Amino acid sequence: MKxxxxxxxxxxxxxxxxxxxxxxxxxxxxxxxxxxDVSELFGDSAWFRRYQPHFGYRYQAGDTIGRIGGLxxxxxxxxxxxAEDGNWLTFLDARLLLDDQNQNLGSNVGFGxxxxxxxxxxxxxxYVYYDTRDTGTRNFSQVSGxxxxxxxxxxxxxxxxxxxxxxxxxxxxxxxVGGPSQFIGHYLYGGILTRYYQAAMTGVDMEAGRKxxxxxxxxxxxxxxxxxxxAPGSQQAWGWKTRVENRISDMVALNLGVQNDRVFNTTVNFxxxxxxxxxxxxxxxxxxxxxxxxxxxxxxxxxRSIVVDNQSIQDPNGGLLINPATGNPYYxxxxxxxxxxxxxxxxxxxxxxxxxxxxxxxxxxxxxxxxRSDSETGTFTLADQTQVLSSGPTQFLNTQIGQVSLPDSNTxxxxxxxxxxxxxxxxxxSGFNITSGGANPAVMADGVQNIxxxxxxxxxxxxxxxxxxxxxxxxxxxxxxQDVSDDAIDIEDxxxxxxxxxxxxxSVSTAFDDAINVELNGDTDLTVDNNIISSLxxxxxxxxxxxxxxxxxTARIRNNQISGVDFSLAGGIKYTGNSTGLAQTTxxxxxxxxxxxxxxxSAIFNGIQVSYLNGSAITNITNNQIASNxxxxxxxxxxxxxQTSGATTTTVNNNILSDYTDSNxxxxxxxxxxxxxxxxxxxxxxxxxxxxxxxxRVDVKNxxxxxxxxxxxxxxxxxxxxxxxLIYSENAGSDLTMSxxxxxxHKPFDFTTNSGGIIRIQDLxxxxxxxxGVTVNTTxxxxxxx
Numbered sequence: 001m002k003x004x005x006x007x008x009x010x011x012x013x014x015x016x017x018x019x020x021x022x023x024x025x026x027x028x029x030x031x032x033x034x035x036x037d038v039s040e041l042f043g044d045s046a047w048f049r050r051y052q053p054h055f056g057y058r059y060q061a062g063d064t065i066g067r068i069g070g071l072x073x074x075x076x077x078x079x080x081x082x083a084e085d086g087n088w089l090t091f092l093d094a095r096l097l098l099d100d101q102n103q104n105l106g107s108n109v110g111f112g113x114x115x116x117x118x119x120x121x122x123x124x125x126x127y128v129y130y131d132t133r134d135t136g137t138r139n140f141s142q143v144s145g146x147x148x149x150x151x152x153x154x155x156x157x158x159x160x161x162x163x164x165x166x167x168x169x170x171x172x173x174x175x176x177v178g179g180p181s182q183f184i185g186h187y188l189y190g191g192i193l194t195r196y197y198q199a200a201m202t203g204v205d206m207e208a209g210r211k212x213x214x215x216x217x218x219x220x221x222x223x224x225x226x227x228x229x230x231a232p233g234s235q236q237a238w239g240w241k242t243r244v245e246n247r248i249s250d251m252v253a254l255n256l257g258v259q260n261d262r263v264f265n266t267t268v269n270f271x272x273x274x275x276x277x278x279x280x281x282x283x284x285x286x287x288x289x290x291x292x293x294x295x296x297x298x299x300x301x302x303x304r305s306i307v308v309d310n311q312s313i314q315d316p317n318g319g320l321l322i323n324p325a326t327g328n329p330y331y332x333x334x335x336x337x338x339x340x341x342x343x344x345x346x347x348x349x350x351x352x353x354x355x356x357x358x359x360x361x362x363x364x365x366x367x368x369x370x371x372r373s374d375s376e377t378g379t380f381t382l383a384d385q386t387q388v389l390s391s392g393p394t395q396f397l398n399t400q401i402g403q404v405s406l407p408d409s410n411t412x413x414x415x416x417x418x419x420x421x422x423x424x425x426x427x428x429x430s431g432f433n434i435t436s437g438g439a440n441p442a443v444m445a446d447g448v449q450n451i452x453x454x455x456x457x458x459x460x461x462x463x464x465x466x467x468x469x470x471x472x473x474x475x476x477x478x479x480x481x482q483d484v485s486d487d488a489i490d491i492e493d494x495x496x497x498x499x500x501x502x503x504x505x506x507s508v509s510t511a512f513d514d515a516i517n518v519e520l521n522g523d524t525d526l527t528v529d530n531n532i533i534s535s536l537x538x539x540x541x542x543x544x545x546x547x548x549x550x551x552x553x554t555a556r557i558r559n560n561q562i563s564g565v566d567f568s569l570a571g572g573i574k575y576t577g578n579s580t581g582l583a584q585t586t587x588x589x590x591x592x593x594x595x596x597x598x599x600x601x602s603a604i605f606n607g608i609q610v611s612y613l614n615g616s617a618i619t620n621i622t623n624n625q626i627a628s629n630x631x632x633x634x635x636x637x638x639x640x641x642x643q644t645s646g647a648t649t650t651t652v653n654n655n656i657l658s659d660y661t662d663s664n665x666x667x668x669x670x671x672x673x674x675x676x677x678x679x680x681x682x683x684x685x686x687x688x689x690x691x692x693x694x695x696x697r698v699d700v701k702n703x704x705x706x707x708x709x710x711x712x713x714x715x716x717x718x719x720x721x722x723x724x725x726l727i728y729s730e731n732a733g734s735d736l737t738m739s740x741x742x743x744x745x746h747k748p749f750d751f752t753t754n755s756g757g758i759i760r761i762q763d764l765x766x767x768x769x770x771x772x773g774v775t776v777n778t779t780x781x782x783x784x785x786x
Contacts, residue, residue, distance in 0.1 A: 050086035051079045051297035054281040062269035065227065065239070065259050066201060066307030069101035075273075077281060077299050080111075087116040089296040093127070097304060102136035108304055114150075114296040123150040123292045125300070131161075133200075133306040137171040140200040140306050150295050155221065156208040159302045161229075163200035168232050172196045175319045177402045182317065183345035186332050191401045193319030197311040203229030205303065207243065214289045219247045227261070234309045237263035250278040250290075263309060321399040325426065326365060326385060330397060333361050336371040352388075352415070353378050361386070364424065367397075369406070370431075373413040379420045382427040390415050390431030393455040393478075414457070420444060423468075428452040436460035441467035441490075449473045449496070459483055461510050464490040472496030472522075479503045483510040487517040495522030495551060501529040511537040514545040515562075523551040523581070533562045535569050542571040543592070552581035556588075563593040564605070571606040572626065576613065577644075583617040585610065592626045594635075605635040607657070607666075616646035622653045627665065637665075637692065640672040640682075642704075647679040657689045658716075669695040678705035678735075685711050691718030695747070697726040700757065703733030710740045717746040724774065725749040729757030729781075736760065737785055740767060745774035753780030760785035 056075040063069065078092040090113045097106035112127030128145035146159035174194045181190030207225030214220070222244050229237040239261025246254045255271040273279075280290060281297030320329050333355045334348035341347030342358075349355040353376065355368050364383030370390045382388060389395045392414040395406040416433045423429065423445035434456055436442040441464040443453055450473035457480045458465040465484040468474055473496045481488045481503065488505045491498065498518065505515040515533040518526065526546065533543040543562035546555060555575065562572045572592030577583040587608055594605045607626030610619060626637045637657035642648060650672075658665035669692040674680050689695045695715045700706055715724040724747045729736045734757035740749070741763070749767065751759050757780070761767060764784040768776045 048079060049082045049084070051082060051089055051091075051281045052277065053078050054275050054277060054279070054297070056273055056275035056279075058271055058273035060255075060269050060271035063264075063267040064257065064269045064305075065205075065237070065241075065261070065264055065267065065303060066229065066309060067099070067305045069099055071100065071305055072098045073304060075275070075299060077297065079281065079297065086296075087118070087293070089114050091297070093129075093299050095304065097133070099305070104134040104136045106133040106305055107131065110145075110300070112300060116293045116296060118293075121152065121292060123295055124148070125150070125296075127300050129302075131304075131306050133308065135171075135198055135308055138166075138169040138198050140167075140198075140308060141165055142200060142306050144302070146300060146302055148300065150298075151292050152211070154208070154210045155223070156206075157301060158204065158206045160204045161303065161307060162202050163231075163306070168197055168199040170195060171198050173319075175401050177404065179318055181321070181404055181407050183332065183334070183407060184317065185344045185346070188321045188330050188332060188397070188404075188406070190318040190321055190404050191399070193315040193317075195313050195315065197233055197313065199231035199234055199309045199311055201229035201231040201234065201237070201307040201309055203227060203237070203307060205241070207241065207301075209243070216289075217249055219245075219289060221245045227259070229261075229263070229307050229309075231309055233311045233313060235263050237261040237309075239264070247279060250280065250282075251275055253279060319401075321397065321401070321404060323365075323385075324398060324400050328365060330399075331360070331366050333358060333366055333368045334371065335368065337374060352376055352380060352417070356380055369395075370415050371408060371411075371413065372415050375416040375418070377418045379422070380417075381422040382424040382429070384425040384427070386424055387428035388421070388430070388432075389428065392431040395430060423448055423451045423453070426450045428454070429456065430454045431456065433457045434459070436462060436465075439463055441465060443467070445469070445471055445474075447471060451475070452477070454478050456480075457482075461485055464488065466490065467492075469493055474498045474500075476500045477502050480506075482506045483508055484512055485510050486512065487514045488512045489516045490514075491517065492519045493521045494518075495520055495524045497525045499527045499529075501527060501531065504532045505534075507535040507537045507540055509537065511535065511540045513541045515540075515542070516544045518544075518546045520546070520548040520553060520579075521550045524548075524553050524555075526553065526555040528555075528557045529559050531560045533560065535564045540564065540569050542574045543569060544572070545574045547576040548579040548583065550579050550581070552583075553577065553579060554584045556586045557590065558586065559589045561591045563591075565594075569594065569605065571609055574606070574609045576611045577615060577617060578613040580615045580646075583612065583615055583619075585617065585619045587619075587621045588623050590624045592624065594627075605666075606639050607635075607637045609636070609639040609641070610650075611641040612644040612646070612648060614644050614646065617644070617648040617650075619648065619650040620653075621655065622651065623655065625656045627656065627658055635666050636668045636671050637689070638670045639668075640670075641675075642673065642677065642680060643675045645677040648677070649681045649683075651683045651685075652687060653683070653685050655687045655689075657687060657695075658692050666692040667694065668692060668697045671697040671699075672706075672708070673699045673701070674704045674706045675701050676704055678703075680704070680706040682706060682708040684709065684713065686713065688714045688716070690716030690724075691721050693720070693722055694726045695721060695724045697728075698736065698738075699728045699730065700734045700736040701728075701730045703731060705733075705735040705737075707737045708739075710738065710743060712742045714744045715746060721747045723748045723750050725751075727751045727759060728754070729759045730754045732756030734758070738762065739785075741770040743771045743774075745771045748775040748777055750777045751779065751782045753782060757781065758783065 058073045061070045073095045075095045080090040082089045093110045095108045110129030114125035116123045126147045142163040144161040148157035178192045205227035207223045209223030224242045241259040243257040253273045260266045333343035336348040339348035339350045365385040367387045391411045395409040396403045425448045434442040442458045443466045445468045447470045452475040454477040464486045465481040467490045469492045471494045592607045657669040669689040724745045737760040739762045759782045762785040
């Protein structure tokens with residue numbers, strides 16, 4: 001750029017110096033005087049003889065060799081020394097370039113000389129340039145030059161280009177998912193790593209052509225030629241080119257070019273150039289059909305922009321995979337049978353104990369990867385940011401490019417561990433068969449954040465299988481727990497985002513308390529989905545038990561299958577809210593079954609039980625199937641127990657409650673008890689209920705008030721059912737408003753008030769007609785709602 005600035009300085013300052021010096025006289029011109037000559041600008045200095053400075057603008061649209069997009073240029077041509085007879089000339093040629101793609105600058109500054117050979121009727125010349133180009137990401141420079149011969153009919157030229165300074169630069173990288181992954185040492189490489197380079201190319205081009213058409217105002221010449229460019233990391237670009245030039249006047253020229261090679265493919269470009277006072281710089285004025293002697297003042301024809309190849313090179317090993325949570329590469333300690341070294345992939349440890357004894361493992365931020373199916377005994381404490389994985393299941397890591405599966409995973413090889421694992425912050429345990437060796441749970445965590453326990457098989461006849469306390473951010477997935485006493489999965493005094501999904505929990509010879517027990521003490525987003533829970537042993541408690549004490553709670557309990565035999569389970573799903581915050585509870589698409597067998601059970605089984613002791617609540621219980629083909633004479637299909645003064649809205653929709661092929665399955669198909677508060681809304685719609693002793697019971701007590709809508713339900717007709725609706729409003733101030741219509745009912749609707757309660761029924765007079773002609777019995781203060 002410094003040379004370019006110097007050239008522009010010379011071009012701009014020289015005319016001023018010439019104007020200031022008018023002492024020299026110009027020789028008598030060879031031809032007649034022509035008005036409007038450039039001498040009006042530069043004076044009559046003897047410096048300029050037959051050829052004058054000329055300036056121009058050129059725009060080239062389209063792509064060309066080593067450049068994408070159009071190129072603008074501001075040109076300046078300055079004669080330096082000229083023979084008295086005008087047969088030789090030295091010159092300075094400079095231009096400022098601006099590309100269309102990124103609006104980046106470039107430049108050419110060149111020095112040349114031409115000689116007219118009368119005996120040959122040709123002009124020969126040579127030139128050398130210093131060129132620069134800013135691609136938007138890198139700056140390149142080159143020295144270039146060429147030789148030429150210009151004739152009345154035939155022209156030919158050869159140009160060369162040699163980059164200087166840095167010829168190849170890395171301009172960016174991309175790392176995307178795909179391709180194989182591999183371990184090298186302690187690190188994991190994978191994905192598709194592409195490095196992007198820009199390389200200035202060394203090359204040469206040549207063309208030859210002749211005049212094919214001329215007239216008083218234009219010359220048309222056609223050219224053909226070849227070129228070759230090369231750079232480190234690029235294919236060699238051997239190509240052909242052709243060009244048509246049309247000078248429609250001595251000021252305006254048009255060019256159409258086509259090039260082809262295997263690097264840049266086929267490129268087409270069109271340019272328009274305007275020069276003032278003329279393309280040739282001839283002092284004597286405009287002229288068409290220009291002979292070779294009058295072409296010494298033309299700018300040389302060459303590639304103005306440095307040829308740059310945009311390279312993309314894939315690394316065969318992929319890229320180093322990074323933990324996005326820490327910004328550091330994953331570091332692996334490998335464990336494999338027969339290993340006795342440093343934990344690298346090539347020289348693994350032989351045991352988990354050896355890997356955990358390594359100071360690097362104890363420092364955390366490591367992945368311990370066990371490739372064995374061997375047995376081992378011990379207690380293993382995971383430092384923060386530690387993942388302990390086996391090759392048995394498919395293992396995935398979150399990386400900067402997305403999820404990547406680990407090489408050698410999904411082998412089915414599962415290490416057998418007798419002992420315990422203690423989780424740390426941001427830790428993962430996946431793919432082990434664990435039998436607790438004592439009174440402690442197989443997997444434990446206390447006071448940690450962001451843990452994942454997945455794909456393990458756990459047996460513990462002494463206490464819980466997984467026990468977590470005082471923690472936040474818990475994920476428990478795809479584990480199998482069998483014959484675990486106490487709570488199989490026990491989460492206490494925890495909060496944050498908690499997910500317990502896709503686990504299988506079975507009691508075959510040892511009863512659990514709750515299969516899944518979750519006790520929340522802060523704001524929580526809880527998901528309990530797609531678990532399979534079964535109990536064949538008496539005295540188990542609930543399949544899923546959730547309780548809250550503090551915070552706003554969003555709980556989703558969905559698509560679980562819970563089954564017991566002869567009341568081996570006391571209940572399916574139990575939710576107890578004792579938080580002053582807002583509870584948003586969704587219990588949907590669960591299947592809860594109590595199967596009949598030869599064992600004499602307790603006859604106590606509650607399908608879904610929801611209790612609120614504090615706070616406000618929005619509850620949706622939909623699309624559940626709750627059935628028992630063993631008579632739960634002390635059980636309830638759905639039990640709603642509200643003892644809160646907070647506002648609640650409850651929807652019970654499209655559930656199947658009990659087994660309609662049996663009789664008197666539950667004592668109550670659905671029971672709602674409202675013991676406190678005056679702002680409770682219930683929507684009991686489109687359920688199939690019965691046969692039960694009583695299909696629906698509602699109790700409003702202790703001065704509470706509620707609005708209940710019972711519509712479009714189907715009550716199974718069975719001789720053992722005593723009533724389809726059993727409604728009570730008890731104690732002074734208790735107030736129940738009901739809307740009941742569109743139900744397929746068969747057994748009586750009984751409404752009773754005691755001790756000053758009131759029941760208000762919309763359209764009381766047509767209640768029977770609106771519900772399949774069912775018998776309606778009222779006792780006490782039962783009135784039509786206004």
